[in-house]
Amino acid sequence: MNEKSWLHSKWILATVGFMAVLYVLIMGNLLFVSGRTQGLYYQYNLVPFETIRPLLLERERYHTDAWVKNLFGNIVLFIPLGIWIPWLFRRCRSFLIFTSTVVLLLLGVEVIQLITRVGSFDVDDIILNTVGAWIGYAGFKLFLLSPGKTRN
Numbered sequence: 001m002n003e004k005s006w007l008h009s010k011w012i013l014a015t016v017g018f019m020a021v022l023y024v025l026i027m028g029n030l031l032f033v034s035g036r037t038q039g040l041y042y043q044y045n046l047v048p049f050e051t052i053r054p055l056l057l058e059r060e061r062y063h064t065d066a067w068v069k070n071l072f073g074n075i076v077l078f079i080p081l082g083i084w085i086p087w088l089f090r091r092c093r094s095f096l097i098f099t100s101t102v103v104l105l106l107l108g109v110e111v112i113q114l115i116t117r118v119g120s121f122d123v124d125d126i127i128l129n130t131v132g133a134w135i136g137y138a139g140f141k142l143f144l145l146s147p148g149k150t151r152n
Contacts (some may be wrong), residue, residue: 001128005071012090013087016084016087016088017088019080019084020084020088022079023073023080023084024083027077030112031079031109031119032112032113032116032118032119042114042117043120044114044120044121044122045120045121045122045124046121046123047123048127049121049123049124049127050123050124051070051122051124052075052105052124052127052128052147054069055070055071056071057100060115068087071128074124074128074129074132075128075131075132075135076126076128076132076134077129077132078128078130078133079132079133079135079136079150080136081102081133081136082098082132082133082134082135082136082137082138082139082140083104083128083136083137083139083140083144084136085098085101085137086098086140086141087101087140087144090103093141095137098133098137099130099134102129102130103126103130106125106126106129106130107126110122110123110125110126126127
């Protein structure tokens with residue numbers, strides 16, 4: 001079965017589109033609603049690796065929950081982004097265009113968190129979330145595109 005016959009069939013695209021909408025709703029809830037309140041003393045980080053470095057180098061300072069949630073949660077939760085963006089938007093199959101799209105999308109999320117003071121603006125979140133999206137993108141390229149096809 002070639003790429004066009006199953007990857008872009010009407011039913012598969014509808015299913016992936018539905019899953020993408022569901023993912024956006026779940027992530028919106030996680031990022032802006034669930035357990036979040038506006039903070040009077042808003043914290044933000046504009047220095048790359050400022051929050052990642054201690055998590056990696058001083059792991060004993062953190063509870064396992066906090067460590068796993070901050071590092072792996074920020075990666076794992078964005079793997080689906082790397083699958084459905086190139087699946088639904090052919091133009092985003094190029095690594096550079098895909099990465100630019102993801103970074104702009106994540107920057108938008110972080111700016112909304114900054115403006116609304118819900119969550120926190122952290123450049124390290126953008127880095128970790130992008131890594132997660134890259135993992136999903138690699139999976140999409142390796143497993144979902146038919147062998148022998150041109151991989152943009």
